[in-house]
Every structure is written in C-alpha cells, then in structure tokens.
Amino acid sequence: MSEGSFLRVRAIAKKEVVEFSRDWRTIIAIIVIPLLMFPLLFILFPVLLESEAAELDALELSIVIQTDGLPDTLAENISLGSMEYSLEILPNLTSLSEPGLDLERVRNSSTDAILRFESNDDVWGYAILHLSTSERSSEARFRLLTALSIWEDSEVRERIEEGGMDVNTTLDPLRWDGEIADGDVATSGEQSGMILSLFIPLVLAIWTYSSAIQPSIDMTAGERERGTLEALLCLPCTRMELLLGKWLAVASITGVGVLLQIFGLLFAIGYLASSSFIGVPQLSLLSIGLIVLSIMLFAVMVVAFELALAMRSHSVKEAGSILAPALMLILFPALFTQVINLDGIEGFWFAIPVVNILLALRELLMNRVITEHVLIWVLSSLVYASFAAYYASRQFNREDIVTSLS
Amino acid sequence: MPKSLLSIQGVTKSFAEVQALHEINLEIHSGEIVGLVGSNGAGKTTLLRLMAGVYKPSSGSVLLSNGEPVSSMRHELGVVPESTGLYSRLTAWENIRYHSRMHGIPDSISWARTEKFAEHLDMKDSLSRHTKGFSRGMKQKTALLRALAHGPNILLLDEPTAGLDITSARTVRALVRQLRDEGGTVIYSTHQLAEAQQVCDRIVIIHNGEIRADGSPMKLLSDTDTESLEEAYVSLTLDQARTRKEDNAKESAFSGWWRRLFTPRTPASTREVNEDE
Numbered sequence: 156m157s158e159g160s161f162l163r164v165r166a167i168a169k170k171e172v173v174e175f176s177r178d179w180r181t182i183i184a185i186i187v188i189p190l191l192m193f194p195l196l197f198i199l200f201p202v203l204l205e206s207e208a209a210e211l212d213a214l215e216l217s218i219v220i221q222t223d224g225l226p227d228t229l230a231e232n233i234s235l236g237s238m239e240y241s242l243e244i245l246p247n248l249t250s251l252s253e254p255g256l257d258l259e260r261v262r263n264s265s266t267d268a269i270l271r272f273e274s275n276d277d278v279w280g281y282a283i284l285h286l287s288t289s290e291r292s293s294e295a296r297f298r299l300l301t302a303l304s305i306w307e308d309s310e311v312r313e314r315i316e317e318g319g320m321d322v323n324t325t326l327d328p329l330r331w332d333g334e335i336a337d338g339d340v341a342t343s344g345e346q347s348g349m350i351l352s353l354f355i356p357l358v359l360a361i362w363t364y365s366s367a368i369q370p371s372i373d374m375t376a377g378e379r380e381r382g383t384l385e386a387l388l389c390l391p392c393t394r395m396e397l398l399l400g401k402w403l404a405v406a407s408i409t410g411v412g413v414l415l416q417i418f419g420l421l422f423a424i425g426y427l428a429s430s431s432f433i434g435v436p437q438l439s440l441l442s443i444g445l446i447v448l449s450i451m452l453f454a455v456m457v458v459a460f461e462l463a464l465a466m467r468s469h470s471v472k473e474a475g476s477i478l479a480p481a482l483m484l485i486l487f488p489a490l491f492t493q494v495i496n497l498d499g500i501e502g503f504w505f506a507i508p509v510v511n512i513l514l515a516l517r518e519l520l521m522n523r524v525i526t527e528h529v530l531i532w533v534l535s536s537l538v539y540a541s542f543a544a545y546y547a548s549r550q551f552n553r554e555d556i557v558t559s560l561s
Numbered sequence: 562m563p564k565s566l567l568s569i570q571g572v573t574k575s576f577a578e579v580q581a582l583h584e585i586n587l588e589i590h591s592g593e594i595v596g597l598v599g600s601n602g603a604g605k606t607t608l609l610r611l612m613a614g615v616y617k618p619s620s621g622s623v624l625l626s627n628g629e630p631v632s633s634m635r636h637e638l639g640v641v642p643e644s645t646g647l648y649s650r651l652t653a654w655e656n657i658r659y660h661s662r663m664h665g666i667p668d669s670i671s672w673a674r675t676e677k678f679a680e681h682l683d684m685k686d687s688l689s690r691h692t693k694g695f696s697r698g699m700k701q702k703t704a705l706l707r708a709l710a711h712g713p714n715i716l717l718l719d720e721p722t723a724g725l726d727i728t729s730a731r732t733v734r735a736l737v738r739q740l741r742d743e744g745g746t747v748i749y750s751t752h753q754l755a756e757a758q759q760v761c762d763r764i765v766i767i768h769n770g771e772i773r774a775d776g777s778p779m780k781l782l783s784d785t786d787t788e789s790l791e792e793a794y795v796s797l798t799l800d801q802a803r804t805r806k807e808d809n810a811k812e813s814a815f816s817g818w819w820r821r822l823f824t825p826r827t828p829a830s831t832r833e834v835n836e837d838e
Contacts, residue, residue, distance in 0.1 A: 159665055162662070163665075166663055178650060382642065385615065391636045391664060391665075554615075
C-alpha cells in the first residue's frame with residue numbers, strides 16, 4: 156500500500172469514527188449498553204430478586220388444614236412459618252390429592268392453600284392443594300413443605316433412636332473426607348479458563364456481529380440513501396480503499412463494543428462470585444497470541460460480510476431486514492459450539508465457518524494449543540475471511556451503489 | 562480554439578437492458594461553461610457521472626487532455642452532485658477538509674481556498690457549523706466550496722440551483738461565471754433553459770440519451786430557425802421523453818413480482834373507487 160493510499164484509508168476510517176461517535180444514541184448502543192448490560196443483569200437483577208423474596212417472606216398466609224389428628228410439633232412448625240390455620244375434618248375422598256369440593260376455595264383465593272394430613276398407622280399421608288399461578292398460594296405450599304420436612308426429619312431421628320441405633324451413622328454412612336475442591340487436579344487458572352470458555356466465545360460472536368450491524372448499514376446503505384456516497388466516489392480513492400477505510404472504522408467501533416462487554420461481564424462475575432470461583436485464566440503467550448489472531452480473523456470475516464450485505468442493499472430498510480435475521484448464521488453455530496465436547500474432538504470441526512473460531516477460542520481459553528487444530532482453523536479462517544473480503548470488494552465495485560431505491 | 566480538456570468519444574452507457582446514453586461525442590474546452598440541458602431522465606446525470614469517473618462507459622471513452630481516463634485523474638475534477646452529499650454530523654469545514662485530504666491537499670491550502678470562496682458565497686461564518694441545520698442553499702454552497710477547495714481544473718455541477726431561493730441561485734450563478742472568468746471550466750447540468758442561457762457559453766441539449774444540439778445559444782437559435790431557446794428546445798425534442806428507467810433496472814424480478822402482488826389494481830372508474838370505500 157502506497158503512502159497516499161494509506162493516508163486516504165486513514166482519512167476515511169477517521170471520518171467514519173468521528174461522524175459515528177457524534178450521535179449520542181450510537182455511544183449508548185455501542186459503549187454504554189455493552190459496558191452495563193452484564194453488571195445490570197448480574198448485580199441489579201439478583202438485588203431485585205432478593206427484594207421480591209423479602210416481600211414474599213413478610214406475607215402472612217392463611218391456610219386450611221384438613222386432618223384426623225395434627226401432631227403438636229407439626230402444628231408448631233406451621234405456626235413458625237407465619238401461617239394462620241384453621242382445622243377442618245378430612246373429607247371422604249379416594250385420594251388426598253383430589254381437589255373435590257375444595258377446588259373453588261383455592262382457585263378464588265379464599266384460602267392460600269389446603270393441607271390434607273392423615274394418620275395411617277406408622278405412616279402419614281398428606282397432600283397440598285394450591286394454585287401454582289398465584290404467588291401467595293405457591294409461597295404457602297413452599298412453607299408447608301418446609302414445615303413438613305422439618306417435622307419428618309425429627310420424626311425419622313426419633314424412630315432411629317427408639318430402635319436403638321445411632322442417628323448420624325444410620326443417616327450418613329458415606330462421607331467425603333477432606334475438602335471436595337482439593338480433589339480437582341486442575342489449577343485455578345485452568346478452571347477459570349474453562350468457565351470463561353463457556354461464555355466468552357458466545358458473547359464475542361454475537362456481540363461482534365450485532366454491534367457491527369448499525370455502523371455497517373450507516374456507512375454503506377445509509378451513505379447511499381443520503382446521497383453522500385456519490386460525492387465520495389468522485390474522489391481520487393479506489394473502491395478498495397473505500398472498503399478498507401470503512402472496514403477499519405466498523406471493526407474499531409465493534410472492537411470497542413466487544414471489549415467493553417467482556418470487561419462488563421468479567422466485572423459482574425468478579426463482583427458476584429468469590430475469588431476462588433473465577434480468577435485470571437492461566438494462558439501461555441502463544442495462547443494469547445492465537446486468541447488475538449482468531450478474534451481478528453473472525454472480525455475480518457464478519458465485518459466484511461456485513462459491509463458487503465449492507466452495500467448490496469438499496470436502502471437502510473432493506474439492509475436492516477437482511478442483516479438482522481442473518482444473525483442466526485452466527486447465533487446457531489455459537490450455541491451449538493457450546494455443547495461440543497473438546498476432548499478428542501475431530502479436526503473437521505475446526506474447518507466449519509464460525510464454529511471453527513468459537514471452538515478455537517474455547518480451546519485457547521483452556522490453554523490447549525493443539526497444532527493440528529490451530530493449522531486447520533487458521534487456514535480455513537483465512538479462506539473464509541478472504542472470501543468475505545472478496546465478496547465485499549465485489550459489492551463495492553458495483554456501479555449501481557451510487558443510486559438508491561428509497 | 563481553446564484547448565480540449567475533456568474528450569467524450571462514442572460513449573454509450575447501458576444499465577441492464579436500458580440504454581441511458583447512446584453514441585455521445587463531446588469535447589469540453591478550457592475556460593468555458595457548458596450547459597447540459599434536458600428533461601428529467603434525459604441522461605444528464607448519467608453523462609456527468611461518466612465524466613466524473615463514477616460510471617464506466619459500456620463503449621467509447623472519456624479521456625482528459627493528457628489521454629488519461631478520468632477515473633485515474635480525479636484530482637482534476639471538482640464535483641457537486643445533485644444531492645450535495647454532505648455529512649450532517651460534520652461541520653461545513655470538516656466536510657470540505659475531508660474531501661481535500663482525500664485529494665492529498667494540505668489543510669492550510671484548502672482552508673485558504675475555502676476562505677476565499679466562502680467570502681463570495683457569504684458562508685464564512687457558517688464554516689464551523691454542523692451542516693445538519695443548513696438550508697438547501699447553504700448545503701449547495703458548502704458542496705460548491707468542497708468541490709473547489711482542492712483547486713480542480715474542471716467543475717461538474719449537477720442541477721446546482723435546484724431548490725434554491727432566488728438570491729442563493731443568483732449567488733451560485735455569479736460564482737460560476739467568476740470561475741470561468743478566472744480561467745476555470747464548468748459543466749453545468751440543468752433542466753431550465755433560461756438559466757442555461759444566463760450562465761452558459763455553450764448549451765448541449767440531451768434528449769432520450771442522445772445529443773440533439775451542441776453550440777452557443779445564438780447558434781442553437783440559428784440552427785433551428787427559432788426565436789427563443791424554448792422554441793428551439795421543443796423543435797429538437799419533439800419525440801416523447803422516455804421515463805426514467807435507470808433506477809428501476811436495479812430491482813430484481815422477484816422483488817418486482819412481490820411488490821406487484823400486494824399492489825391493488827388502480828380503479829378504472831369513479832364507481833369502482835366508491836365501491837372500494
């Protein structure tokens with residue numbers, strides 16, 4: 156590339172980034188949302204769930220107990236669970252789960268739940284009638300089950316002691332000796348890499364594609380629709396320089412978005428989890444270098460592909476209606492890649508477009524550098540990236556890009 | 562005879578099955594204002610795009626005086642397309658500077674040229690403003706400044722006064738004449754004969770993709786034996802003007818079929834319209 160050519164590509168890319176960043180909506184979409192999405196999801200959402208749970212805990216519930224005799228300890232457990240109860244005689248039914256005449260009482264919320272409890276020699280039978288679509292009723296069922304479980308546990312212990320046996324050895328005859336985590340021979344760095352490999356490739360793939368949609372459309376079909384492309388095509392720059400400049404701009408914008416999203420994700424995980432849950436993955440310099448290479452090849456391919464599709468479109472509307480559903484081409488392979496077992500994986504997986512880079516990222520994040528796999532994904536990705544770039548250059552060389560259908 | 566700056570030889574341009582221009586031969590000389598006059602869809606914009614190197618001729622050639630194709634010598638040209646092509650989130654100066662940088666012109670030189678012409682167009686105070694809020698006239702003037710900033714030899718203007726108020730149109734025309742007086746060459750596309758008569762030294766009438774006449778306004782009158790340019794134009798373009806087909810040619814057969822599928826039939830009578838309602 157000559158110096159003049161380099162300067163023109165730089166001027167195009169710079170202008171695109173400057174113009175794009177002057178729209179505050181773009182800054183929110185490309186920078187603020189990726190940065191805040193995961194922290195909001197992982198930090199604020201649990202806080203919201205906690206406050207909802209506290210609200211449920213504070214509820215005073217009203218239940219009906221139908222029984223032929225309620226043990227005192229069970230009655231005490233139920234009262235401790237903030238439940239007011241009234242006792243009724245057990246109706247005559249074929250099974251305790253059969254709602255019978257009580258169906259409407261639960262459905263119209265005149266009671267939150269009905270516990271049916273029947274003594275049957277040494278075994279007790281029970282059923283709980285509740286309305287699963289009502290939060291109060293579901294909470295009542297949950298509290299009743301908790302009270303019953305505590306009562307059952309003490310009943311079991313009593314019976315074991317009455318039989319002259321030791322409760323602990325009878326109930327817990329098999330025990331792990333020592334710390335469970337000590338049994339895993341993987342280092343904490345490897346474990347972190349394993350955890351990160353499950354979602355970083357997915358986030359990277361989806362966000363790279365989706366965050367490139369808007370700038371790709373704006374810089375191609377948008378220019379075409381606004382009539383700015385014609386003036387640009389009259390300038391002494393080749394169409395290839397134009398494509399390179401725009402590619403560089405979209406890739407930069409997308410790169411910033413992806414980096415911020417990963418940063419937000421790691422921050423959220425770090426905030427939520429203990430340091431032993433996730434740490435810094437143990438990666439060799441070679442792995443890091445190959446991760447960077449794989450991301451670059453993926454970005455070349457995806458951005459060139461999107462620029463080509465957008466440039467092929469005659470209007471912003473048309474480009475949007477093509478690029479948005481085309482996300483499926485990334486989403487399905489990305490989801491599919493998550494469930495592929497990497498142990499003993501066949502080489503051909505590393506030649507499938509999109510899948511190859513995502514699998515490569517998973518392997519590399521676990522610090523596994525397998526020469527055969529690396530060669531396959533590097534070569535196949537180079538072929539796909541070259542094809543995408545060639546396809547994009549063909550679109551940029553079309554004569555009709557100067558006119559719009561809008 | 563002034564030097565020929567741009568030579569269009571036997572140019573034909575087709576889009577799919579539509580022939581937009583047919584066997585165009587034209588010599589553009591140094592220091593003249595050439596008006597391309599024709600109705601909508603006549604082929605003026607296609608011819609300008611060929612001259613600007615945006616389109617390649619289907620046959621024939623568009624060459625500069627040194628024998629090079631225009632596409633390899635674009636720094637010789639300053640172009641103002643009909644849509645002006647300004648970026649609304651950049652200031653007027655940033656728009657101008659962007660194009661100048663693409664021409665490889667240092668900012669100081671393009672600023673000096675811009676400042677000089679901005680005075681004439683009363684645009685100096687607006688150079689630092691974003692073009693988003695600009696009126697059509699201000700956009701047109703900015704596009705003109707942008708086309709002049711790198712010092713082109715030939716200026717291509719596509720309908721430069723379309724949609725402008727009277728004062729702005731006069732200012733633009735005055736600047737074009739001034740450029741000619743300073744030795745510049747301007748190719749000026751318009752569909753208004755009166756405007757062409759006021760501004761241009763030479764008028765080229767294009768109709769249905771063909772050149773029907775080429776000469777000074779006086780020559781056109783004498784050649785057609787008419788008393789006004791309007792009469793001359795009508796006598797040269799008696800056959801019905803074609804509809805603009807260049808854009809339609811891009812639509813795929815399936816897209817066209819799909820669009821027609823959901824387009825109701827146009828009512829044949831008032832009664833049918835009432836029934837629909």
